[in-house]
Amino acid sequence: MRIGIVCPYSWDVPGGVQFHVRDLAEHLIARGHEVSVLAPADEETALPPYVVGAGRAVSVPYNGSVARVNLGLMSASRVRRWVKEGDFEVLHIHEPVVPSLGLLTCWAARGPIVATFHTSNQRSRAMVAAYPILQPALEKISARIAVSEYARRTLVEHLGGDAVVIPNGVDVDFFAAAEPRQEWSGGTLGFIGRIDEPRKGLPVLMKALPAILRARPGTRLLVAGRGDEQEALALLPTELHGQVEFLGMVSDEDKARLLRSVDVYVAPNTGGESFGIILVEALSAGAPVLASDLDAFAQVLDGGAAGELFANEDADALAAAAVRLLGDADRRAELTKRGSAHVRRFDWSTVGADVLAVYETVTAGAGAVAPDDRVGLLGRLGFAREPGPPAG
CATH class of the missing domain: 3.40.50.2000 (Glycogen Phosphorylase B;)
Incomplete structure (x- = not known):
């Protein structure tokens, strides 16, 4: 044709x-x-x-x-x-x-x-x-x-x-077969999106990060995407800047490897989303997903069965959910199993x-x-x- x-x-x-x-x-x-x-x-x-x-x-x-x-x-x-x-x-x-x-x-x-x-x-x-x-x-x-x-x-x-x-x-197998990178593993949260676009929600995640780090001091946040890094860091106390690593724009291969490496992928988007392809990519890579409870995100995550949801724009709720997930390997493994099965419908x-x-x-x-x-x-x-x- x-x-x-x-x-x-x-x-x-x-x-x-x-x-x-x-x-x-x-x-x-x-x-x-x-x-x-x-x-x-x-x-x-x-x-x-x-x-x-x-x-x-x-x-x-x-x-x-x-x-x-x-x-x-x-x-x-x-x-x-x-x-x-x-x-x-x-x-x-x-x-x-x-x-x-x-x-x-x-x-x-x-x-x-x-x-x-x-x-x-x-x-x-x-x-x-x-x-x-x-x-x-x-x-x-x-x-x-x-x-x-x-x-x-x-x-x-x-x-x-x-x-x-x-x-x-999404090509589920492409993400599922990616090789994790050791330097991106071990107590890491992941975020992928335009840094300087407020509706992608990075400011909400930055606001939640101090509470996460108080409860889980070794945690690191990996941020992939274009935008003003210093503007993003301005929302965070200076002494915590070292816990955030900006990766800039990443290739499709490195995006898949990042999603395969992180302990939790966070999608704090605040609105304007009709679907949520990044959630599908994260599920394909086996990443436990924590996302704002936008209607579209809830649908992709099977109402919360394939990933956890927190109240939209609520930094405290995000922090509490992230701390729980980082401290519960069994729950993360359960989300990975459910997400990997659920995501096949999007292949x-x-x-x-x-x-x-x-x-x-x-x-x-x-x-x-x-x-x-x-x-x-x-x-x-x-x-x-x-x-x-x-x-x-």
């Missing part, structure tokens, strides 16, 4: 959607499908052979974070050329309501379109206000996927319609088959869909009116 996948966010800035698109593409390619991914990327970025760069991204605030997206006349031209040259049997657009390549592709495309919605946002005035602009594009989507029940709920409440829930995937062998089933469904009954004939904003973005058959 010839498959075109659209990533809305810059390929050169790591993130959950980018990782999902990458892993899905590589899973499909390994199974003999012809896949091309369109993504924003700086000209100097080294891209995998299956990725087509659509130009430099710009930073915009989105869902409590900063997203690097691509939208403009030059991008519109590149989208049209990619769609035409690819002659795809199905287009899979991620986050079609984000002002980026996915929206441009919806406007430009003919044929069956599958859209995956990743965002969980209980109240988005911007999404509601933008609906009249989004509607023509959304009407061309043949099938909708949401990565979690909470992403599906956001879609239903803000845009109408419905979606099948297919979670993010690409299952998730990829579900996504392919959606592709096969929409291509089986698809007819050609004409480019949108509306003028105004679409015309200004370079989508001129083209003759074509009536929309089906």
Whole structure:
């Protein structure tokens, strides 16, 4: 099958959607499908052979974070050329309501379109206000996927319609087979995420750390991710700075080794999460997981059966739970056993088959869909009116 996948966010800035698109593409390619991914990327970025760069991204605030997206006349031209040259049997657009390549592709495309919605946002005035602009594009989507029940709920409440829930995937065996590193083992807590993004929760963990260290003096915190290390340490008494080690950005291999090494992986995220792929990766590596009780995290952790939960943004609750886990090897072993069994449902062998089933469904009954004939904003973005058959 010839498959075109659209990533809305810059390929050169790591993130959950980018990782999902990458892993899905590589899973499909390994199974003999012809896949091309369109993504924003700086000209100097080294891209995998299956990725087509659509130009430099710009930073915009989105869902409590900063997203690097691509939208403009030059991008519109590149989208049209990619769609035409690819002659795809199905287009899979991620986050079609984000002002980026996915929206441009919806406007430009003919044929069956599958859209995956990743965002969980209980109240988005911007999404509601933008609906009249989004509607023509959304009407061309043949099938909708949401990565979690909470992403599906956001879609239903803000845009109408419905979606099948297919979670993010992970290569479970890749993480399970990683070799632990001795220097990252022995009384260690792990955190992976952008240091300077408050919703990832590192400030909550830093606030909890003094109490953890009072109860377990030899504990170390390993932090992997980009951001201002000194700003993060400012939340911690100076005499405790030596108990925190910043690893910077790590490769996929080292991320897996880190998760295989730590005694407890901590996910103190405070909101804006629709799934929690890092939890799935941690479970795959056999790490006992301690996470804030966000709805999406609770779902990934099977309501607390596959990992422990603490009250969101409650540093005292985090500290108490971490101290208990660090002092209870039997409980950690139990969580590892339960998590390793539970996480198999997120393996690409299952998730990829579900996504392919959606592709096969929409291509089986698809007819050609004409480019949108509306003028105004679409015309200004370079989508001129083209003759074509009536929309089906």
